[in-house]
Amino acid sequence: MPASSVAIAPSPEFIRVPMSILRALEKTCVDLFLQHDATGSPVLYCDAGYPLSGDRIQGIAEADQESLYVRAQDYADFSQDLVDSLGATLEDDRLPVTNRYELLQCAVSMEIEHSLRMVNCDYYVAQTETIAGQIVGLLDGNKVLPSDLFDIVRHDHNTFVHVTNVAGYVTLLAKELGHNDPKELESIAIGGLLHDLGKRKIPSTILNKTSRLTPQEWNYVKQHPQVGYEELYQRDNLNQGQLMMVYQHHEHISGKGYPVGITGEEIHPWAKMLAVVDVFDALTGKRPYRTPISSDEALELIGRGAGTQFDKEIVACWTSTMQQR
Numbered sequence: 001m002p003a004s005s006v007a008i009a010p011s012p013e014f015i016r017v018p019m020s021i022l023r024a025l026e027k028t029c030v031d032l033f034l035q036h037d038a039t040g041s042p043v044l045y046c047d048a049g050y051p052l053s054g055d056r057i058q059g060i061a062e063a064d065q066e067s068l069y070v071r072a073q074d075y076a077d078f079s080q081d082l083v084d085s086l087g088a089t090l091e092d093d094r095l096p097v098t099n100r101y102e103l104l105q106c107a108v109s110m111e112i113e114h115s116l117r118m119v120n121c122d123y124y125v126a127q128t129e130t131i132a133g134q135i136v137g138l139l140d141g142n143k144v145l146p147s148d149l150f151d152i153v154r155h156d157h158n159t160f161v162h163v164t165n166v167a168g169y170v171t172l173l174a175k176e177l178g179h180n181d182p183k184e185l186e187s188i189a190i191g192g193l194l195h196d197l198g199k200r201k202i203p204s205t206i207l208n209k210t211s212r213l214t215p216q217e218w219n220y221v222k223q224h225p226q227v228g229y230e231e232l233y234q235r236d237n238l239n240q241g242q243l244m245m246v247y248q249h250h251e252h253i254s255g256k257g258y259p260v261g262i263t264g265e266e267i268h269p270w271a272k273m274l275a276v277v278d279v280f281d282a283l284t285g286k287r288p289y290r291t292p293i294s295s296d297e298a299l300e301l302i303g304r305g306a307g308t309q310f311d312k313e314i315v316a317c318w319t320s321t322m323q324q325r
């Protein structure tokens, strides 16, 4: 039963769940909490098992509540329930495909955030297969246009949102470049979801720093492709292209990238695709050190690096894809 009057002792041990996520669930599998104001403690909203009808969720949204909360110790159960329910929601043809992609985007970012914070990334790597299949499923058949995708992706600063955006973008780019095999597209989407895995080891004080990085901090950041690669290369369920997306996505055609400084043809084609959409998403999203720029401005900047930082043909393809807006 809803029980919003039951106060819970102040605790930092709650995880925020956006309302758009709850729309994917028919009922709660864990207790849900509501926060009446920014300084107050969450209070119990409804017990586990209570039905979450569309009306009820709509009612909370109309009361200007953008989120509910779950206890941190319940998060694994909640997350599993969400992943189990998401598949059916994503296949529901009554919902516009853009709404379904938006839901996927939101659910995946949240899922990635929490699983990537775990010390062991096995769970996350296992989940990427399901997520990549869902991304490819929704992007297949041109049901989500490039303009839709740009509007749907979130443009806030968050590594977890970034990898979700990039997975969608790189899948779209691969399709535009002629990759039509769904299994290959799924592989590429997985590479997009894994590409910044090494950032887990970078302290958030460095990732969120608003001023210029010191040379030592910059050296630390530059290790993330190698750190991610070392974490993944012994797995037998990842292919060379995916591993190179992780290892080479900051390499430049000119040889001035990192971690190795290889050039042109030495860079895997999937890593070249990823390099373009990675920078595109970084430029069009908020970062602690600058405000986002428009899609057109980002394409203009990326165009200046065509042939030196980026592969020329891939830049041309991404530019024409995004100019279909």
Ligand SMILES: [Fe+2]
Residues within 6 Å of the ligand: 195, 196, 224, 249, 250
């Ligand atoms: Fe990166």
